[in-house]
Amino acid sequence: MSDDIHYEAWGDRVDPALLEAVRDGNVPEVLRWLEDGLPANWQDTEGCSLIFLAAYHRQWAVIDSLLAHGASVDLPDRMGWTPLFWAAFNSHADIVSFLIGRGANPDARTNDGEWPLFWAVYKGHTAVVRYLLLGGAKRNQLDVDGHDELWLARTLARQEIVTILEGQRTRHMTHPQPGNSDGFV
Structure with missing residues (x-):
């Protein structure tokens, strides 16, 4: 594993708008996705979770929002x-x-x-x-x-x-x- 996340690997698995919202710390947009049914513990095929992506980008409010919606910090x-x-x-x-x-x-x-x-x-x-x-x-x-x-x-x-x-x-x-x-x- 490296200190690099390849976003193109995520592209066919989830809408790029969600990934952009996580990267940018757009909590209302991330919450909209969760309210629309996206599981808080969603992972791509490599097992990389939204909390993982939020941690990578130091988006603390996104992590807290995901945790509040049941995501596991240890996934x-x-x-x-x-x-x-x-x-x-x-x-x-x-x-x-x-x-x-x-x-x-x-x-x-x-x-x-x-x-x-x-x-x-x-x-x-x-x-x-x-x-x-x-x-x-x-x-x-x-x-x-x-x-x-x-x-x-x-x-x-x-x-x-x-x-x-x-x-x-x-x-x-x-x-x-x-x-x-x-x-x-």
Whole structure:
């Protein structure tokens, strides 16, 4: 997946006026489509949803309108990428923060078992790592090879991220959560 949406791929699946309304943040026009029967969780054949397109264009009011009409903030595409995963992968910290604030799951996994925090660490997206952790992303999840995000940050010499992750680990070890005997959350 890239940081590029090819609108011609959507053209034969939905009226271009709807796509333009989402891109432009034209909430009344998007609402008209919903009132005319378009499902709030509509997806193209690749699984790309209207929330995904709105997130790509940072159209916060459109996202809120779609959510108010029952759309899922975590609706994945065919590869299992949610809008939050895409934003984390592409270093869009503002979108990550916004989507988490709207209830997006910071630990949603793709079909390949990937998750936002691991990719943010891999790509060195420090601000995204911070927002994911503030948004409740679980630490110490393991990839298929048994590696967690701290191992990855150390391996890639992402010192600022190592410091963030070690700080999270230390804080949770010194202030264990109720019901968690090992101190990790």
